[in-house]
Amino acid sequence: MNRTGLCILVASLLFCFAADCLSKDLHEKPLTAEEIKNIRPFAAVVQRNWKSWSQGSDAVSKLDLIAQMASPDYRGEDAAALVALEIYLKKNPSVDLATAAAVDDPKIIDRYYRNVLKLRRVKRVLFANGQPTFELLQQGPVGDCYFFSATGWMAKNRPGDIMNAIRQLDDGRFQVRFANGDEATITPPTDAELAVNDSDSTLQDGLWMSVLEKATGTIQARTFSRSAAIPDPTVAIDTAGIPIASVVERWSGREAKKFPLGRVAHRDLVRNALITMQEKSLLATALLLHNPPAKLAYDHVYAIMGFDPGNDTVTIWNPWGTDFTPNGPSGPENGYERKKGIFTLSFDEFVSFYSFLAIEQR
Known part of the structure; x- marks a missing residue:
């Protein structure tokens, strides 16, 4: 396989596991005592659900808990505690009741409380605002x-x-x-x-x-x-391992053309593809595989929102959907100014930093 083919293969098979980076990016405010005063303690919820979760076993594993997430019987606090304990088990092979009820990791407890609050606020209709927002x-x-x-x-x-x-x-x-x-x-x-x-x-x-x-x-x-x-x-x-181009094809119903970026990029081909993307409003996503010389999340997939050939800039959406104001000029060194996840960088920066591009064909 030649170098370009290898790049396409590797880039198309990888995507993000960015939960830790995402939590830092969100800058969540600490919960107040008032917010959590009507939520049962995590330990009490674990104890009341243990018989059901453990299915008679002395200990449960991560997969044991995941297998029960499809059950509608767990609601509110019970569901939130189930998920929080599953997160705890990402770093522990199994847990018994005594250990589970004694979990005091601040991140796990915080996740439990936030999940309870989130579930209380869910808009339980298909489209709460009439259409996707x-x-x-x-x-x-x-x-x-x-x-x-x-x-x-x-x-x-x-x-x-x-x-x-x-x-x-x-x-x-x-x-x-x-x-x-x-x-x-x-x-x-x-x-x-x-x-x-x-x-x-x-x-x-x-x-x-x-x-x-x-x-x-x-x-x-x-x-x-x-x-x-x-x-x-x-x-x-x-x-x-999910090829990211397959999602472009799933949504568009059309073939997605794949372009390697970085050192092996054919810049003229990429530029022309972005011009066509802009003119025809085509769906496109890009993978940033490795840590770039810029403040950008990597092992992460972004949507391409636009290309301005006059200014030679690419507009991108980070699906974390967060805002960011850099301490200095927007760019690689200070980070890119971002509103609802949307930011702009130069074509050269895009091609240099990102690894792979997939564009709907029409």
């Missing part, structure tokens, strides 16, 4: 940037396609059909699935993103062994 979108704690970035672009530019992709059945289930023919019928996302995967901001826009994510996990589990090994379809979306 791009400005509310913020990627949640799992690594589905490869899907979230493309879906965010669709929300801003083709919201009707998202609405047409989802149909609620008489029995309450959802039927999802993407433009490329991929489809799945799923049960409504449970509280645990909402807590593990979605941001508070996104859930203020309704359940549509959660439905799409659960359907995507279901679809991927049919052919992708890493997704199939995870016993919950929503959590299954958080797996490495």
